[in-house]
Amino acid sequence: MINTLVEKISNLNAPVVVGLDPMLSYVPEHIKKAAFEQYGETLEGAAEAVWQFNKGIVDAVCDLIPAVKPQIAMYEQFGIPGLSAFEKTCAYCKEKGLVVIGDVKRGDIGSTSAAYAVGHIGKVQVGSNTYSGFSEDFVTVNPYLGTDGVKPFVDVCKENNKGIFVLVKTSNPSSGEFQDQLVDGVPLYELVAKKVVEWGEECMGNTYSNVGCVVGATYPEMGRVLRKMMPKTYILVPGYGAQGGKAEDLVHYFNADGLGAIVNSSRGIIAAYKQDKYEKFGAENYADASRQAVVDMIQDITGAIAKR
């Protein structure tokens, strides 16, 4: 699956992924109104609003980008109807030719991680049939439980040509509380990074591994070090834009081949119409605002890479 992602990134010259993390407050009034008229102010109504909102954005940007990253929490908060909207969004994005990175941050002991893995990126056996419960191409994985919590995901990746991104250094302000703690002079996130490389060696694509990692855009110096430590590991980079990460800081997340990282923006793209810069589009044309924001983001990042 990493080969497919790398190919799409190269063909589009767009190392970016759009985070489909819809808060209801991002959804324009006309979409909420239509959804609530149909389903009432219910979980079903919220799920419909989110789905229609997503569909508009995906239709507007799908020719520009290689991938989307729906954040499952934003759907899970609306219970079963919300998770149905998550599944519908993933399926629609795949129809549109996009790689789907499920930002699920799952991770548990062995047999339980295996259940998450088959549920999201594999196939579950029911009698003599197999099914995909959900159908992402990649998922994000939390490493706190160690190798036997991550390996079941790697095994499912191998069987199904899928991939994962393991949390190494997250973008949030307090990520350092545990991740930066020094173990014999080496920060914990680097120990995790070494394990990610090890897990990834048995699941290689052509140039990069199907086992990638997450390193926040908000910690560029750490990104620079990690890039060197793990040359064959694709880095999923959250935290660009709204969270404060800047393109010039991100160039060191890329290898000399211009590949090796994919930068996520969520709010900055999907709620672009709420920014002064894109206000002129108006809420009715929120998807056009998102498209312009994607164009600008690609230019910002590829421009910075070209200049380095």
Add this chain to the structure above:
Amino acid sequence: MINTLVEKISNLNAPVVVGLDPMLSYVPEHIKKAAFEQYGETLEGAAEAVWQFNKGIVDAVCDLIPAVKPQIAMYEQFGIPGLSAFEKTCAYCKEKGLVVIGDVKRGDIGSTSAAYAVGHIGKVQVGSNTYSGFSEDFVTVNPYLGTDGVKPFVDVCKENNKGIFVLVKTSNPSSGEFQDQLVDGVPLYELVAKKVVEWGEECMGNTYSNVGCVVGATYPEMGRVLRKMMPKTYILVPGYGAQGGKAEDLVHYFNADGLGAIVNSSRGIIAAYKQDKYEKFGAENYADASRQAVVDMIQDITGAIAKR
């Protein structure tokens, strides 16, 4: 919510929780057959089988135990129908007066953790209404992202009288890979434990905090140390029975008041009929086997506590 849990544990003299982690292979043939006849060998069929299996066990054991711990991965693997069975199981257990600990191990950056928290133990706003997407009483939380990933759960606990159990030292074989790493001579899991105490101080029940922790039964020496470090923190203890934890090792997870820990068994209870010891019940009477296994587990643990 911790007050409710403690009261139930005291009244029943049963510091145990039954893990509802149904693998399809645990479900007796007659239940699978009925479910597949109705829904086919589909995700819906699997979900129905799991739900009927759970219902039988819950009916058989609900008067003996304070709480259940459904592991969401085992439902999530069956997609939306599976998650509907999870929700139905949680609701049914609450009807039966049980405290429901959702073993979801969620954790993310702030706004995303907030979405998980409202979805599982809080209420989500849709227009002028509020809803519970899911409806556990407690959830398990992964601490790798630090304070700002956990605090949104604590805030939702305070607003809704709910609780969480934060992973400190997990029961799996490779949990030590990161959790045991020494930071200035102190293992990482102890640093996490200190933070758990801090988070818990602002969310106290009468004697114990609504912010509990998870410490595996498979590491009794660490359990003994952690018990002393965090006297007001309830410890959820997985790993008893099938994973190897023994009652005599677990006595140190309890405070002098005989409280402070709740021990989980999943496979050992729900698939009891598959053990030699309970074989005589037969698959048809799997729930009676589970009841006997619960009786034996309570006796085993309370006996060990009484003897210490």
